[in-house]
Amino acid sequence: MTSYNTVIEPPRLGEPYLLTPGPLTTSWAVKQAMLRDWGSWDDEFRAVTRELRTRLLAMLGDGAEEFDCVPMQGSGSFSVEAMLGSFIPRDGKALVLANGAYGLRSAETLRYLGRDFTLLDKGDYLPPRGDDVTRILADDPAITHVIAIHCETSSGILNPVEEISQATYAAGRKLLIDSMSAFGAIDLKPSEIRYEALVSSANKCIEGVPGFGFIIARKTELEAAKGNSHSLSLDVHAQWTHMNKSGQWRFTPPTHAVVAFLEALRAHQADGGVAARGARYTRNRDVMVAGMRDLGFVTLLDNRWLSPIIVTFFCPADGNFIFDRYYELMKQKGFIIYPGKLTVVDSFRVGCIGQMDETVMRQVVAAAKESLAEMGVTDAAPPDAALKERAKLAA
Template sequence: MTAHQTEILPPRLGEPYLLTPGPLTTSFPVKEAMLKDWGSWDDDFRAMTRDMRTRLLALLGPGADDFDCVPMQGSGSFCVEAMLGSFIPKTGKALVLANGAYGQRSAKTMEYLGRGYIVLDKGDYLPPRGDEVARILADDAAITHVVAIHCETSSGILNPVEEISEVTYAAGRKLLVDSMSAFGAIPLEVAQVRYEAMVSSANKCIEGVPGFGFVIARKSELEAAKGNSHSLSLDVHAQWANMEKTGQWRFTPPTHVVAAFLEALRGHEAEGGVAGRGARYARNRDVMVDGMRDLGFETLLKDRWLSPIIVTFFCPASAAFEFGKFYELMKAKGFIIYPGKLTVVDSFRIGCIGQMDENVMRQVVEAAAAALSEMGVNDASPPQAALEERAKLAA
């Protein structure tokens, strides 16, 4: 174990595991990194910002020299809006690929921006596929950009961004990727998947804490984005130009969060980078899903589309099951789970990311079994209508 590699330890006494897609359970070194104050204009902090940008670009693999990294204050949604408003010109038009809440949020963002857009809505169960995207692009010459969600965490679908990219560029258009909940654990190397820009956040698969996100974009797109933005504070070009000139953020940066994120990046590297982090998350998913299925729970998705980030389960049909009670029982046992966001059936979600390993996931299953017993739920299988709906839409 290297100096920066962190053993998977339980949270501090009284703290539950966060089984969510971020914020998530962080390591002790990440927490401890926030105990020092930093001057936002000081050379030491500027060096931290520079180091962070360099480390993030290294995750892109060969071809990263054509890109640059621009950190942006705020949550992930701030960064998505910054990307869309900076790289889609006022005369542009986007095809937004939606199969859950976050695709729909990108569409709502486009509406607020006053930019042209259309939506391919696949519902809660299915990913957008390349042939569908190709047909839409062929039928609408006004579309300039495609917006794709890498991992749609409202359902847990891992979307096929590589095939989406292939048809997008075959049609002469540009791809923007929301990789908020996937970057750092799912490969997004620029030599394998072509895109103009992507966004992610500090408190996802890198395992930092909330406070900023980052836009990684081609330098040519950053240069061309001047004057596009609808917003002073969300102007990616202006933030990039200022960082290139002075090394500083334009507005007060989340200094403690950056310090924590650098520690998280060191831990990420020590674990084996994207491959190592992704392998642990995939094992977490497999152990947890197998155990929950043994209890009678059904996943929303077939195995082919299950991401290693978060998994959606149908709520049991039993009249004795009530999600609010299940949530509180799980919390009392040390696990905070996540409500569902599906539009058709009742569901809940269990995240696989953060400072957790397969041993923790076995404890999650044990806690779920105990919670069902305490509620008097003898059968965790979902309503037949939910299974029929899934079968109909997945056909």
């Protein structure tokens, strides 16, 4: 078995660091795990799938025995669609809490599925709150489920899922959580936050590679999901019963991504689990944000709402700043950043997750300083419109 430690190795083969919310920079051990071919029906691969499911459930802590884990082929959006289509009955109705692109994507998914829903769109800057949920559920008794995004990576907001959960269950409804970019670094213990199901992906905080996601749901919900799904391949109930019966995936699994993820899961536990992973990402964020602010950059969010996953910065107002040029300069220095998704003002994002530590984040800040100088940008302050938008958070 591989020996693990918390030493962060630099990327190999001239690879840049991926400062994104996933895919992200992975360890050399995770990459090496993909060098072998696996038979998807073989007993060894069934054992891999079994261990993977067991390890993910163990991350829930107390109450995990009430849940089961169902891996699902495809990108994270495939697993989100599988969760929504399997657990929301065809005659159900959802309240979608959106404050960015991924909440809006859940609403669009429900539209495709023909499921009824109400959308609360808070825009790019504000989190949905428990009071919002209480008010809407009181006004609409037809709503059966609430859909919340744990970390909205289009802005970097860490949403208050605990108060959302309290409001949901106080009204007698059910909560489904898209924890795509948070699970593995931020606790979602069912003993502390009630929910029926969560969804995440291999290439996020557990630091695997793309290829599949997973749904962790209460067994009672899995049993009740029979016949709900709109899809043959995205039927969570069918995948669950088949895996429990045969140990196999129903359709060809991404074998290399699965084995790489198990390697990442073992390292995750050996490094200290969710608490340690979240602490490293938090240090990454704090060091990077402090350095970028020293350069004059302004974050979309104040410290209260900053997640340890990804941070949004406003683009400078300086006429010499052109994002595409800035992106290329940062890439030349070994760092791939992420374009912004805000609709009102220009922005960019810097991820804090993956095989990186605070030493790397100091290098990110140094690269940002050098890139500004090369562009002739003397002031990284944003335009007045950005500051007005930011003020909405404090209102």
